[in-house]
Amino acid sequence: MDQHRLSPFGSPTSAPYQRMAALFDAINTSTRDIPPPRLRAAVEQLSLGLSRSRSSMVLKDYLASPLSQAAYCVHFLPWNVYRLCLAWQSSPMQNLGPERALHDWGAGPMTGLIALWVQTGLEGSNTLASYTAVERQRDILDMGESLAGMLGIDKLVTIHSHPHALSFDEEPSQEKADILLVSQSFNEWLPPRGRSTEPIRAFAKHARAHVKTDGELFLMEPASRVVSWGVMELRNMLAESATILAPCTHAASCPLLDPRLKSWCHFRRRIVPHPLHGKLRGALPPEREAVSYSYLHARFTPPEHTKEQRFALARVISEPFSIEDGRGVYGCSAQGRILMATRSRRWSQPLIDALAPDSVASYPRQGKHPRDKKSRALKIWLSDCRKPDGSRYGAPAPAKKDNPS
Ligand SMILES: C[S@@+](CC[C@H](N)C(=O)[O-])C[C@H]1O[C@@H](n2cnc3c(N)ncnc32)[C@H](O)[C@@H]1O
Incomplete structure (x- = not known):
């Protein structure tokens, strides 16, 4: 298997690959006081709890203890960095720049900031003025700040930790973002049962009010049918007044919400995990060869009505x-x-x-x-068909003699 082709961070000499290695080092350092078997048991418990809850309802306050916070950083943080980096390869953030403010709702250990640093280095045209992490668990924010400090990210961006439980009944804050990032947290606002769209509408309204005109929203979520349903509903609501940048290539109503279809909007990407992933203290062996996710990238400008092309x-x-x-x-x-x-x-x-x-x-x-x-x-x-650059797809491999299909 071609390891580089399937690495979300490029070849071992690439800067993102090296930064990912530094992240694994920093996670190991921050969890060094916890014996690996204890950490592994906590990872297994959290992983089981979260994957079960994603399919039906969400586990509450799963990051309340220092052990579960460490387990989150060992297990979920790297996999979520993989997912974000992969999706940004398809639809890069548009509003990065030296005066831009990024807000991250349900930031956990500042996964969004760390992923952005891994992918872009937060340098050149990919800088940010500030990063504001809104998170109901203060201690996991402290872990994020400590990781960001070890990686030198705090020298590149002004980091604001905002321990706060967001509620969409409250007035949106006066301070607006150029980019709103919501990674693996939107699902926590979905209805625990049933398919009421009310909480999704409240989320859409609050997000809209929180982002500057021309600002963008990037949402990264699990690929389960229930959560992806929420993302597709949110997408339809936003499409009334915003431009959907990805994954949709069109502004029509989401065709995958048709209840007769077995498929739903999510992506399963084959990957080769970073080799240092296997050296993380207490981590489950990174045996996966694929990651899955649902995502949505929108810009708060009125939908563009493009002329129908051939x-x-x-x-x-x-x-x-x-x-x-x-x-x-x-x-x-x-x-x-x-x-x-x-x-x-x-x-x-x-x-x-x-x-x-x-x-x-x-x-x-x-x-x-x-x-x-x-x-x-x-x-x-x-x-x-054509590739996006207009060129044709290459011919399929010639059939083997013993396999005439
Ligand atoms: C699965 S974690 C995702 C963390 C991080 N964004 C990531 O991608 O790894 C979800 C986070 O949302 C936080 N959260 C849930 N409800 C919240 C709320 N109402 N206000 C603020 N944070 C919340 C949780 O405490 C948790 O840290």
Whole structure:
């Protein structure tokens, strides 16, 4: 397997890769007083509790003890950095700059700031004036500040810790952000049961009021069906008055909210974890070969009504799979789910990479596209599609002699 191709941080000589190594060192230093078996047991307990709760309802106050805070930094912090860095490769933050203020709701150990530093170094055009972490657990903020200090991030950005339990009944603060980041916390405001959209509407209103005109919202969430439903509903609410930058390639209503569909809006990305991940004290072995997430990136400017082009954009939402007469991937577009397919079942690695989940493809909007019999998605031959730069997808790998498919 090509390790570099699947690393969320590039090759071992890249600056993000080195910064990630420094993060693992800092986490090890900050948890050095806890014996590894104790830390491992706490990681297992927190991991089990949080993954169970994500599917139905959220565990409350799971970061109340110093042990669970350390366990969070050992287990969830690195995986959330992976997720954020991957999604920012698809849709980079737009409002970074020397005078910009980023606010992070439900910041935990300042995961958002650390991830941004890992990916960009917070240098050059990627600087920030300030980072404000709003978080109901003061102690986890202290851990974040200590990590940021060890990594030298506090020399690059003014960090404000704001221990506070956000409630959307309160008046939004006067101080507005250029960027609002919400990572793995939006789900904590979703209804514990049922599908009431009221809390989502309250979140949307509060977020809108908190961000400057032209400001952006970046939301990173688990990929479970329930949480992704919340993200898709939020996206539809925001699309009335904001520009959705990603993952949607269109401003039409979210086609994946159709209750008849089995699929929902989330991405599963194959990765190779950083080698130092396996050396984290107390961590579970990083055996995963993929991370999953749902996300939303929006800018608070009125939706842009672009002229209909001959080619429309689609976001790839699946890995390639076999179909009756070949191989294909699903994309999501203004015309709903589309199936971009080849007659060959063998795809070359460059083709698989070019159509990896969360990438963008363009396809001819016009024309009589048939519907795939099984999924009812519009079926479009990949030979008619284009990469976002207008070039064609390479030919699929030639079939082996002993495998004529
Ligand atoms: C799963 S953690 C995510 C932490 C961090 N953003 C990350 O990506 O790793 C969710 C965080 O939201 C915080 N939180 C939950 N409800 C909150 C509220 N009403 N106000 C402020 N913080 C809240 C929790 O204490 C917790 O630290």
